[in-house]
Amino acid sequence: MALPSDPAPAKRTRRSPDALRTQILDAASELFLREGYANTSIDAVIERVGGSKRAIYSHFGGKEDLFAAMVAGLSEQALEAIPEANERAEEDVRASLVDFARAIMRILMDPRTIALYRLVVSESGRMPGLAESFLRYGPGRATSGLTRLLERWANSGLLDVHDPKQAAEHFIGMLRDDSHLEVVLGVRKPLGERAQRSRVERVVHIFLDGVAVK
Structure with a gap:
């Protein structure tokens, strides 16, 4: 007892x-x-x-399936902050794009996202399906969300966009540019909040100048 x-x-x-x-x-x-x-x-x-x-x-x-589930889960968590097209289509175009771009920049510069990029790149040669899953749940989802937003603005006559998907890819590509690659490679630190805001403002300005209704 x-x-x-x-x-x-x-x-x-x-x-x-x-x-x-x-x-x-x-x-x-x-x-x-x-x-x-x-x-x-x-x-x-x-x-x-x-x-x-x-x-x-x-x-x-198994281990590979657990790894793939982890990649999909982290990608989903990171992208939860991105506004949906049906929530933003009626708002000011510039303000909505700025909000969208800030969400993307925070994701790109988040230490967990950076670690995930590095991990996917290092393992994609051995697990090709992993890279496809990452692209589908991560960057692909961000591009799809922005594509829907641009389509609605184009249909409303607010923007002159003939290929919304390509325009979305270009927009996100401008946000990513070489600085993201440098961060992933570890040759520079992630951009701070001020630098992210500055990058977002420039990208939105350049993008809207190219798709403005003439």
């Missing part, structure tokens, strides 16, 4: 499947981004969240 002064045995809390899945993804994200794919093991993830390998295999299928 335990003495009154002995600590009570810890009760094991049963986690729901959704809660366990989230905890696995959070732990895997931290390990993958910090240690890289090769240096992260399923055992290391289990050590952080508890449970068994069966739980990870039942939710994700």
Whole structure:
């Protein structure tokens, strides 16, 4: 019999499947981004969240699938701040583009996004489907959102845009430019808030000058 002064045995809390899945993804994200794919093991993830390998295999299928799910999840989280076309189409074009561009810049310069870019590039040769998933859930989703916005403005006669998708790609490309590559390569620090605002204002000015209704 335990003495009154002995600590009570810890009760094991049963986690729901959704809660366990989230905890696995959070732990895997931290390990993958910090240690890289090769240096992260399923055992290391289990050590952080508890449970068994069966739980990870039942939710994700294996290490590659867990990695792909982590990439998709981080991309989705990063892009949640981007305004949807149906929310912004009736607002001032310039102000809406500035808001959109600021959201994109924050994503591009976020340390987690930068780490994710590096990780995808390093593993894409071995896992081609990973790069496709990243492009679809990350940059591709941002381009699609801006494309819908430009289409609505063009249909309303607010902008002269003949190819909204291409225009969206050009707009985001101007935001990214060489500075993003330099940050990803580690030769410069991410742009601060002031530099991001300045970049956004210049890009929006140049873009609107090219698509203004004549």
